[in-house]
Amino acid sequence: MSDKERSEMEVDTKKIPVSGMKTYLRLLSYVRSSWGYLILSVFGYVLYAAMEPALAALLKHMVDVVSEGKITESRLLIPGAILGIFIVRGIGTFLGGYFMAQVANSVVFDLRTNMFNKLVLLPSSYYHSIPTGRLLAKLTYDTEQVIGSITQAIRVVLREGLTVVGLFGYMIYMNWRLTLLFLLVVPLIGLVVSYASKRFRKLSTRIQNAMGGVTDVASEAIKGHEVVKIFGGSEYEIERFRQAASENKRSQLKMEKTKSLNVPIVQFILASAMAILIWFALSPSISSNMTPGDFIAFITAAGMLGKPIRQLTDVNSVLQKGIAASHSIFEFLDMEEEVDKGAVSVDRLKGEIEWRAMSFKYPGADKSALNSVNLSLPAGKTLALVGRSGSGKSTMANLIPRFYDFDEGEINIDGVSINDYKLTDLRSNIALVNQQVVLFNGTIRDNIAYGYLRETDDAEVVEAAKAANAWDFIQELDQGLDTMVGENGVLLSGGQRQRIAIARAILKNAPILILDEATSALDTESERAIQLALDSLMENRTTIAIAHRLSTIENADIIAVVDHGEIIEQGSHSELLAMNGAYAQLHNQQFSEMPV
Incomplete structure (x- = not known):
């Protein structure tokens, strides 16, 4: 094999993209230093998620009490249960949100310090090959995107994911046949989310590059403000910045369009599933062994699934932004440092x-x-x-x-x-x-x-x-x-x-x-x-x-x-x-x- 062919193979190898899941798992490895906060956060989200089926069960109890005429016996119990559910839910929300923020900020702190530690060890050729603004964008903008992919994404995945699991578990307990009908729409939702994920990541990478362009132009104009003024370069720099900002705006709008289409499509699929579910539920052969409370609780639980599923699909854009930013960060962290093969120690040289x-x-x-x-x-x-x-x-x-x-x-x-x-x-x-x-x-x-x-x-x-x-x-x-x-x-x-x-x-x-x-x-x-x-x-x-x-x-x-x-x-x-x-x-x- 010739040197040229070998070098081309090496280039092609470098171009092989790392999977989004592998990148995200590497990002999550930075969570290890904050595992205690993560456990507290997960516990909070478990509390929150458990209260959703608890509300559906309480609604069943209320309907059954009213239909059976036992209102007096539950007059204090039901209001107390409602207050208790929302108190526990509030505690869960605080524990989950606050400690997840602790985790995310610790991850970003570690990433930024690792990136700066890497920066000072890189060879001089790297500093000459990349604009200062682009480098600053990696340290600031890219790491900010990582915060969202940890705080918002993990919060939604844990809280809403556990809520979906809890509600599905309750629905199976109430009527497993109707629940299986509802589950038929899950693959369809998966296809929509998969397509949106690829587009979100592609657009997120484009947005990061555009942000690098914005910081490049701004950094140069700030450093060279005297030259800009004396040589009348204001209009030229304004136009350069406008073009860079315009590219960023265009990519952001494409991201929002994909995001705005993704949510209503998933909602329509869920609404269709709900309509079919209610049509089957109203069949006497299926609902004959269900009490009015069972029926209302089941439909309520199914209806409550809409919000967490919508948020799970909605958070996909934030997650893909974080994965795209992580690609950029890890490419930087994986760069070769300044090579030091020297082994000779010396205190003071003579200088020949x-x-x-x-x-x-x-x-x-x-x-x-x-x-x-x-x-x-x-x-x-x-x-x-x-x-x-x-x-x-x-x-x-x-x-x-x-x-x-x-x-x-x-x-x-x-x-x-x-x-x-x-x-x-x-x-x-x-x-x-x-x-x-x-x-x-x-x-x-x-x-x-x-x-x-x-x-x-x-x-x-x-x-x-x-x-x-x-x-x-x-x-x-x-x-x-x-x-x-x-x-x-x-x-x-x-x-x-x-x-x-x-x-x-x-x-x-x-x-x-x-x-x-x-x-x-x-x-x-x-x-x-x-x-x-x-x-x-x-x-x-x-x-x-x-x-x-x-x-x-x-x-x-x-x-x-x-x-x-x-x-x-x-x-x-x-x-x-x-x-x-x-x-x-x-x-x-x-x-x-x-x-x-």
Whole structure:
């Protein structure tokens, strides 16, 4: 068998749908942690269901009492029985509803936490392959649908299902022949429900995708509101959102149409069964041995079946929504996490890095981002990567912490392949300052002392802030280190955000430092101050600095010029200028453009 045929078989295997029942049973496995609440809920629904045939039996007793003229004897008993039935029914309703809500919310809590736990362990390629809004829809909308499939669906299935069983049991006790006639309509109802189930699930999946589209557009418009305003994109974004919302509306209406047709069809089938049942019941040969109370109680019990059966078919739409949402959730939970085959533990690396014939291509891309890279960086030295945008500089740096796994060749640190190190140990030895600064919606202290550093003393945080030239502006803020920075640091300026990120890297004190345009958001004065801080930070550390402004990396030990994924020149600043090649051309171009 060829590789192509094998890959096609694997794809086809992945496309095989999981049955709705299997998915729902997997969802119900999350109920195990709340089994005590579930038992209390089931007990409540049993109480509720038992009161339905009890009402029919009480009605029989009332009719028989009236027909036999024994009203006086039951004058207190019957009203007391009515009150007792409704009290027990109310207790059952409370126990069933409240504790089922406990179960459902526990399930959703477990699902959401499991999904987030999975999210932080997924490889970087996943984050680049799915829009943020779609991912948020999985965590919010899909899990909300699961609540309905547990609370409402299980409540109805248990309460109304037990009610149907109780009423059928009472009817069989009263007259089994008439009951069998009524049961003939059950297969017909089953066919209607089966067809509706398939359509509900299909439409529910379409609604989830449409909701993902809605959150995608909204998320992008919120994040890029400044671009939307300045470039007049309001009408375009409004139209995008309208189309996404329209698709959601269209799918919702199709769902409601199917649901609205499903209920009256089932009701008509039940009404037909009732009409036939009464026609047979009025036959003297069948009802001759029934008292007036028996006859009224039997017809009442049969009539009471309509409501629970209708609700059982009506809840089908909610159940299918939950199953469709569960498909989406479990597909996410079953995704492969970031692979860590490393077994080598290390406390602190020296930082000697070597690329050997290393090539890399992004997942799904046709063209390689890096081709046969060979480079050696001694420990404690600084490597500057320069070149045009898109040449592969950031890719080279991002492979060091294993955000991606490369295709060919090797990257070694201290003579050991980075794939052999444990991921947590490898990354604990690397500090990173991104070109696009990432801050979290917390205080300045939280963002400097983040992750492994959260237990750091304030004195060390202050020292790191001073080293990053951030302490002066932090002191001027009303709350100092306790100042909230807003989502992604929106309450701070670009330069302030970058200095917070640099302080975070300084505090980590890692032997390997990656600076991806670390001073790009700073004004000239701040850049000089930061550059001094970085110079002292880079001492005795292996540093990989990516820069467009060559003035910031002239003192680097090694400068590598990257072009179309290949290193075309390497050496010191003076050596590269003497070559009069690509680096000299970049240098002359930048400095000729500088204002005099």
